[in-house]
Amino acid sequence: MASKKVASARTTQLVSTYGVGALFPAMDESFMVLGLSEWPDQEGTEIAEPRLARALGVQGFRTPPSGGTKGPSVPVIRFPRWYSCPQCHRLDELQRFCSWDEHECPDCHCTLVPSRFVACCPRGHIEDFPYFAWVHAGQRDQQRQGDHRMRLRSSGGSSSLGAISVSCSCGVQDVSMANSFNSDALKKLAPCRGQRPWLHGATDEDCSETLRTLQRGSSNVWFSSVRSALSIPPWSHTVQRLVDRHWKILRNAGSDSLPSLVRDLALPGIDVDDLVAAVEARRAGETSEVPTEHDLRRDEYKALSAGQPDASVHQQFVVRPVGALPETVGDFELVSEVARLREVRALDGFTRVRPHDPQEGLDRRARLTLGSLDWLPAMEVLGEGIFLRFDPQRLAEWETGDFARRRTAAVQQAEDRRAKDWNLTEAVVVRARELLLHTFAHVLLNELSLDAGYPVASLRERVYADDDQAGVLLYTASSDSAGSLGGLAAQSAPERIESVITSAVRRASWCSSDPVCIEATSTGADGLNLAACHACVVLPETSCERQNVHLDRATLVGTLDDPSVGYFGGRLLT
Structure with missing residues (x-):
């Protein structure tokens, strides 16, 4: 045929x-x-x-x-x-x-x-x-x-x-x-x-x-069910990329022949011993325990928090903490300029009717092939961004308060209903810091799209909200060189990030659908949002990693009657 x-x-x-x-x-x-x-x-x-x-x-x-x-x-x-x-x-x-x-x-x-x-x-x-x-x-x-x-x-x-x-x-x-x-x-x-x-x-x-x-x-x-990961040290270094390029040859090379083999592959400025060490580390990694999604995110969070200086033009991960933060940005422990990053997104399955949620106990993803394959279709993203880490003490005080508990309980009830309706083995656990960090990422992306020169659909979030994490990464999501023009990372400068955060929070304090929006008790898909709508915090699907659920504007700015119960406590609203 x-x-x-x-x-x-x-x-x-x-x-x-x-x-x-x-x-x-x-x-x-x-x-x-x-x-x-x-x-x-x-x-x-x-x-x-x-x-x-x-x-x-x-x-x-x-x-x-x-x-x-x-x-x-x-x-x-x-x-x-x-x-x-x-x-x-x-x-x-x-x-x-x-x-x-x-x-x-x-x-x-x-x-x-x-x-x-x-x-x-x-x-x-x-x-x-x-x-x-x-x-x-x-x-x-x-x-x-x-x-x-x-x-x-x-x-x-x-x-x-x-x-x-x-x-x-x-x-x-x-x-x-x-x-x-x-x-x-x-x-x-x-x-x-x-x-x-x-x-x-x-x-x-x-x-x-x-x-x-x-x-x-x-x-x-x-x-689509797309899994992604950032290229972080040491995997983002030039020596590791050289190992990746020739891994089929180096993978099974004997210990005696490995030094002479890598000597022929070494580039100017790359030490042979470093290349041999990188090969040995890669081999050890293949026999170690298979990393989970939690492991991938934990390593990324540590790398973003630690930072990485710009040592080479070939480096794919450059993170620089900015200078002293203005007083109005004191709710954050760290703000970093992500000058360069690389993300790989791979398709590992798909669903129909409703999207796949990794936090659900039941995996409904369809297979991409009948047999087994040693590869998956993927794309890589080269870009830039901003990383913000919340003050852990300030965050802990807020999320244990009565207001945060009530808002979280309301979304948890919606998750429990969804689990029952869809016959899930267990309901997704909702956490107060996730509501806060996820909503903050959305309002800041909306604000950055006005100042950084990128449409909001070209920006993307990465939320780190586990018990030992409290940060958000906002970065470009373009698969070509347009994702690394520098306009987004430049907004992390101390004199700029202050006005960006302040303006974002003030803009989130009022929605054109208020008071209906801020007083809503169930919105969005399956009622998994509270105070959130398309006029305020809902983003294009390309920008949100969580299908626009678990959003609540009130966690940031409080209610109309009492703004002080929000994380920013009304301090940025005057």
């Missing part, structure tokens, strides 16, 4: 937006990206990040194939399989209309339209919407009569689902799509069959989840 190019996408989109199992729109057609075992062998640039690779159980990462005029591309299949004709309204599988490489109605010669609806479950399974079962539900006596030529029509009276109806030539009554999006609409009608069309030759899995009807182009048809 010959292949053809159907559309194009940026390589970074194959990690974040159109990865394995995602639906890719192309003009009047729709395709699904196939699993990694079907991707071209040895294509894409290798990306090294040993800490993240160890955590994900792979040898390394690669950028997705770039395609181009001559290069191999990522393979896709047609999905959904059901199409309709806009002229005669016939509804059927594509293979009953025409051949696999066409999408034209043989009777009307009109371009066919892919099914507008698909059926998905939270474990990543997906299949065509069960039109036959939908139109014949409750009318079983008619299922064996006639030739069952179905049609999909829209009355045109409105854009609602009630205006769309499915009919069948067997004589059953027409059925509208009005109730098809109810959470239990397909529970008894079409149980999930565990279909995985993105994995060529895969058998159906046993699945107890309930299928949900979704729009083919809606964002909840595919949620």
Whole structure:
């Protein structure tokens, strides 16, 4: 079967937006990206990040194939399989209309339209919407009569689902799509069959989840599960990057031959003994305990807190503490300029219907391939940013107060309800410092976008809120050189960071939706936010690492009646 190019996408989109199992729109057609075992062998640039690779159980990462005029591309299949004709309204599988490489109605010669609806479950399974079962539900006596030529029509009276109806030539009554999006609409009608069309030759899995009807182009048809890590010392040093580049050769070299081997690879300014030591350290790291997400974040927090001087133009991690902080920024123990950083983001699975939350006890992520692979698709980000570490004593005093406890308890109740509704093994534990740090990161990102020259969608947060952590990293999220122009890191200067923080807190003290917003007791997805809306602290999805949940503006600025209960206690509001 010959292949053809159907559309194009940026390589970074194959990690974040159109990865394995995602639906890719192309003009009047729709395709699904196939699993990694079907991707071209040895294509894409290798990306090294040993800490993240160890955590994900792979040898390394690669950028997705770039395609181009001559290069191999990522393979896709047609999905959904059901199409309709806009002229005669016939509804059927594509293979009953025409051949696999066409999408034209043989009777009307009109371009066919892919099914507008698909059926998905939270474990990543997906299949065509069960039109036959939908139109014949409750009318079983008619299922064996006639030739069952179905049609999909829209009355045109409105854009609602009630205006769309499915009919069948067997004589059953027409059925509208009005109730098809109810959470239990397909529970008894079409149980999930565990279909995985993105994995060529895969058998159906046993699945107890309930299928949900979704729009083919809606964002909840595919949620990427992306794991990321910063390149920190010693892995960010030039010598380690040289080891990464030649690791396939150095990995199995004998102890006797290693010095002579690395001597041929050494660059000017790099000592052979340092290179040998780096190889030995890398080998020891591969036999050590597999790092967890907590381990990765803990090491990053320590590296950001310790700082790293600029010793070489090739260095990928440069963090410099700023000078003495102004009195108005006294709520922070440390503010650092992150002049250079590198982040690697790898796709390690996906979900549908709802995003994957690493803190949940149940892992619903779908597999990217049937077999085992020693690599994952990834992208690297080079950028700059600001790191702020809160005063631990000041933070401890606030988070043990009555106000912080009440706000945390309200969000925890929402998490408990969500765990029950979604049959999770355990609810995510909400902590007061997480609410505070996460909300502060959002309001500061909004403020920095006004001063640093970056749109807020190009900025990103990294929140460190464990028991022994109390910091936020705000950095650029661009995959090209535009992410390191210096405009963001420059805002960390003492004379600038004072006005940025003060202005951010004052701006957060009032929302155009107040007093409704500040007095809200449940907002956002699954009610996991309190005083937070799109007019004040909610950010674009590209900027927030926690899907815009666990946000509460009142933790920063208090309430309208008592601003002093907020962390900043009204000090920056006058």
